[in-house]
Amino acid sequence: MHRPTLADIARAAEVSTATVSHALNGTGRLSESTRRRVRQTATALGYSGAATPRTRTIGVAVTTYRKAWNYTEVAYFSRAVAAATTAAHARGYALTTLPADRVTEDTWHGIAVDGMLVMDSTPGDPMVRALRARGIPLVFDGAPGDPHPTDRWVDNDHVATTHEVLDHLTAAGARRIALQSGSGGEHYARVVTETYEAWCARRSLPPLVVPFDEYDDEGHAFDEVLGRIDAVHAVYDPGGRQLLAVAARHGLRVPDDLLLVCASEDPGYAETEPPVTTVTLDPERTARTAVSLLVDLIEGGQAEAPGQVLVPAGLRPRASSRRRVMY
Numbered sequence: 495m496h497r498p499t500l501a502d503i504a505r506a507a508e509v510s511t512a513t514v515s516h517a518l519n520g521t522g523r524l525s526e527s528t529r530r531r532v533r534q535t536a537t538a539l540g541y542s543g544a545a546t547p548r549t550r551t552i553g554v555a556v557t558t559y560r561k562a563w564n565y566t567e568v569a570y571f572s573r574a575v576a577a578a579t580t581a582a583h584a585r586g587y588a589l590t591t592l593p594a595d596r597v598t599e600d601t602w603h604g605i606a607v608d609g610m611l612v613m614d615s616t617p618g619d620p621m622v623r624a625l626r627a628r629g630i631p632l633v634f635d636g637a638p639g640d641p642h643p644t645d646r647w648v649d650n651d652h653v654a655t656t657h658e659v660l661d662h663l664t665a666a667g668a669r670r671i672a673l674q675s676g677s678g679g680e681h682y683a684r685v686v687t688e689t690y691e692a693w694c695a696r697r698s699l700p701p702l703v704v705p706f707d708e709y710d711d712e713g714h715a716f717d718e719v720l721g722r723i724d725a726v727h728a729v730y731d732p733g734g735r736q737l738l739a740v741a742a743r744h745g746l747r748v749p750d751d752l753l754l755v756c757a758s759e760d761p762g763y764a765e766t767e768p769p770v771t772t773v774t775l776d777p778e779r780t781a782r783t784a785v786s787l788l789v790d791l792i793e794g795g796q797a798e799a800p801g802q803v804l805v806p807a808g809l810r811p812r813a814s815s816r817r818r819v820m821y
Contacts, residue, residue, distance in 0.1 A: 498539040507535040537627045552788060553607040554578055555592040557621050558614035558680050566591065569731055569759035571613065574635065574777035578611060581785035589785075609792045611784050614680055615639045633788040635780055637681040637802065644800045646791070648784045650775050650807040652682060656689040658809055659727050659755050659773060667817050668725035668753050672702040674715075674733045686729050706730050713740030720744055725753035725815075731760055734770045734814075754814040768813035780805045 500518075504511045509532060516522025517532035518541075524532075554575060556565040565571040575591055582589040590607065609631040615622055617639035625632060626642070634647035641647075663671050673690045676683035687703060694701040702723060704715050713736035716726075726737050734756030741748050748754050748768055755771045756763065763770040783803055 498536075498541045502539060503532065503536050503541060506539060507532050533624075537624050540627055549588075549606050549608055550586060551588045551590055551607050552582055552609045552611060552785070552792070553590050553592050553605065554611040554613065555621065556613040557619050558616060565613075569761075570775065570777045573759055574613070574781040577778035577781040578785050581782045582789075585785070585789045587789060609633070609788045611635060611781075611788055612638070614682070616680060631788060631791045633784050633791065635784050639681070646787050646800055646803065648780050648787070648803045648805060649681075650780075651804055652685040652807075653689045655773060655807040655809075656686050656727075657693065660690065660693050662771075662809060662811070663725045663727065663753050663755060663815060666725075666749070666753055666815050670699075670702075670723045671725040671727060672704055672716075672719060672723040674704045674706050674726060674728040674730070674737075676706050676730065683729060690727070706733060708732055710736055711739060712743065713737055716740045717744075720746065720752075724751070726755070728754070728756040731756070731758040734758060734763055734772070735766070738766060738770070748814050749817050753817070755809075764812065766814075771812045771815040772810045774808045774810060776805050776807065 500511045500514045503514045507514065509517075509528065513522070513524065513528065514532055514536070516524055517529045518536060556571060566575055575589075579589045587608070592605075607630065610625055611633055612619075612622060613635040615634055615636070615638050619639050622632065622638065622640065632638075632645070634645065636649050637647055638645055660671060673687060675687045675690075683706075690703070691701045702719060704719060704726075706729070707715055708730070711732075716737065717740065720740070726733075728734055728737060734754060737752070737754050737756075738748060741752055746752055755773065757773040757775065758770075759774055759777055760772075763772050783805060787803065
């Protein structure tokens with residue numbers, strides 16, 4: 495297989511090989527549009543360049559949404575990043591946390607890291623494409639959107655966990671369970687939603703998926719469905735508080751009128767009224783495992799067993815999913 499050269503990139507981008515060299519190395523006096531065009535051409539051709547110098551640094555980024563947002567304010571990511579930092583330091587590496595909105599930029603062509611931990615990568619991820627072109631070792635938290643045969647990723651068994659939640663709610667008396675889930679290309683939300691819909695189909699129950707809106711603090715997305723449901727499984731951290739808010743607005747009681755389970759790492763759910771049953775995805779263990787895999791890949795040059803490494807999730811039952819016994 496022909497490996498693209500600087501000359502190949504120069505011909506495709508219609509520039510000189512010197513311009514290509516300057517663009518890829520961040521040197522020279524080039525316009526940003528030229529530098530960007532050359533780098534994009536290099537990525538499209540699959541150019542990997544020379545081996546990246548050892549920096550004793552690994553990067554971490556969340557690439558689910560190609561916009562500016564502070565993922566470290568979300569309990570799952572903040573705990574994962576903290577654990578990843580500790581694990582990296584234990585192996586003699588620094589860890590740098592990269593802004594989410596850089597995904598659509600071309601900085602990935604020159605970032606100095608020995609490897610990258612990519613969290614929640616979706617199909618068509620431009621950052622992953624650029625890093626692959628440079629030959630940067632990658633390990634994923636969650637299944638990669640565009641997996642390669644040699645990829646490694648760490649994830650939970652979302653199928654088994656979703657079944658556990660739905661069976662838990664059913665055992666508590668629920669008969670009409672709604673799912674609050676995302677609608678994008680994220681693997682986690684897609685698998686949970688597909689599992690929920692299949693679970694409903696096997697029981698001849700109509701599925702009801704309520705779209706998640708991170709800015710819907712009062713839970714207005716539930717307003718039109720409250721009369722048709724008696725339980726909710728919320729797959730994102732804010733969902734539990736959104737459901738408590740909409741129940742309060744409609745004079746409904748949790749858990750007597752509505753049962754609730756929320757996937758969250760926020761310890762504050764133990765202090766809400768009522769305390770909310772949560773699902774933990776164990777971000778610390780996930781991050782430690784991913785960093786260990788990544789450092790082994792950096793230092794060993796290859797992954798011994800490509801594919802998925804599972805970390806168990808856990809259900810933490812609290813009052814929100816236990817109906818009170820009336821005497």
